[in-house]
Amino acid sequence: MSLFTLRELFFLWKLCGANVETILLKNDVIRLSPPVMTLPNVIVEELRLFGNEKGRHFYTSRAVFTLPDSNLVKKFESIDASLLLPSIELDGPDVRESNETIQSSIVKEKNVSYQAFRMIFVKKLLNAGPFKQVELRKTVQFDIPPMLRSRVWPSLLKIRPSDTLDYDKLDTESEHVADRQLALDIPRCHQYDDLMCSPSAHDRLKRLVKAWLLTHPQYVYWQGCDSLAAPFMILNFENLALGHACMTAFIKKYLHNFFLKDNSAIIHEYLTVFAHLLAYVDAELLTHLSEMDFIPELYAIPWFLTCFAHVLPLHKLFHLWDVLLLHDSSFPIFVGLAIMRQLRPSLITATFNDAILLFSDLPDLSLSRVVADSLHFYSKVPPSCSFREHKGPSDGKRILKNYIFSK
Structure with missing residues (x-):
């Protein structure tokens, strides 16, 4: 147990079926x-x-109460000790590639022994810093341990210690032009989550969004910014400076110039590329939607403006962004194509009103299918087809090698 922090042990303790x-x-x-x-x-x-x-x-009661740990101790005693002492030099990023690695993320997150192993192995790669960045990216293509997501994401976004220094200098308490809209949006943002419905979370989310607006005066607050900021606030609840740095890097890479006061050119180009790719992968569906004038502007703007943070629940969004952060800025388009494929049986025979109702209240999507289809489209569609003139300067090349996903 000495290999884990108290917070990590508590996470594993809850996986053993305990409830505080x-x-x-x-x-x-x-x-x-x-x-x-x-x-x-x-x-x-x-x-x-x-x-x-x-x-x-x-x-x-004010008395100190010790939580029983017998279930966790028994679980650790049943785990092969060698699995908790992996070598990042000898084993490599493909260590323990078995049936467990191709299971769905939801199943793997409930597996105590798998989570214990993954936390130890990924922590070793994180502690090695930039020297093991390539191995880290190969390793987290399987999944990211929930307890280490707050460390893995900054690494994937290439956050430097200096990126967090200016946050404390920002005045997030004074009045801002976005305060009125934030007061309306934040109380409605992911309120099914226990943390997000707390007053403390509301305050921190407001400060995070205002900090980003203060450091980017060329941008304005668009509805959905609160949903976009929520994952970074949750992961960095006690370190908003790091959350601000992550949010800044994320928007720079995936949503470059999306939040300009006049973003019509950027949005129009993005939706045009999406429509072209939809025609490439499913011409019949696009033809049906076009014949009834059901254009992407009617349903896809909230998807891409927030990288699906406005339409997916948080537990699914975290898993989707785990994959998104391993790819370039074109990947959200392929996620959109994957969602359209999953909705195809309902859309292909839908009328205009039916389609409006479907997108106003999306059905429960299978995230494993969305991820698998996104990676499939990403690997098959020529990179030139997803070229955008307005993509961000920090965008990378499209590379896909042996990504593991499940149907």
């Missing part, structure tokens, strides 16, 4: 009232509650 709230309730460390007994007497305006304050109090 259940244990504390069972041992009377915390006490909850029945929901019906917590209702206020009056609710006015924006959910301001009056009356029955005592019923809504949260009672806790």
Whole structure:
């Protein structure tokens, strides 16, 4: 266990089936009232509650309580010790390439032994710094351990320590022209997530977006910026300077000039390339949509303006961006093509109104299929077909070698 930090051990402990709230309730460390007994007497305006304050109090014990670790200890005892001591020099990035590596990301995240091994191996590559950057990219093509995503993403985005220095100099408390829209958007941003619905998260997300606007005066706030910033705020909740650096690098690479006050040329070019590629991979579907004047401007702008952060739940978005960060700025277009392929059975016979309803409330998408189809299109479509005049200066070359994905 000495190989892991306390935070990592807690993550593995929860994977073993333990639940903090259940244990504390069972041992009377915390006490909850029945929901019906917590209702206020009056609710006015924006959910301001009056009356029955005592019923809504949260009672806790001040005593120190030690959480049981027997399940985690037994799990570690059952793991082959050699798997927890991999060598990045002898084993290489393809170490433990087995059936586990081609399972879906959701399944792998629930596997205690696999997560323990991956955390140790990826941490070794991260600690080696730029000397193992190539090996790191090859390794995380399988998956990124959730507990190390906050370290892997900055590495993939090539964040330098100096990139975080200017954040503390920014005045994110004073009034800003975007404050009014942020006050409307942030309370609606991914509110199904426990962290995102907290006042602390609302405050930090507002500060992060304002910091990015202050450092990029040529850009303006577009609806969806809050959703785009949310993953970086969550991963760097205690280090917004790093979150700001990651968000800046991400937008520079994948959304160059998307947030100009007049971004019509950039958006038009992006959607035109998307339409051309859709014709390339599924001419029948594009013809059907074009005949009823259902153009990409009606449904795809929120996709590409936020790299799907505005339309996908966070747990799926994290996995999608794990793959996205290994590719160039054209990859979101191929993600869009993959989504269209998955929606094809409904779209190919849809009327205009049916299509509008479908995109206004997207069905539950299979992320493994989206990723697999995206990589397939990315590897088969000639790079010249996805060329854009307005792509960012930090964009790289399109390279795809032996990427692992599952259907």
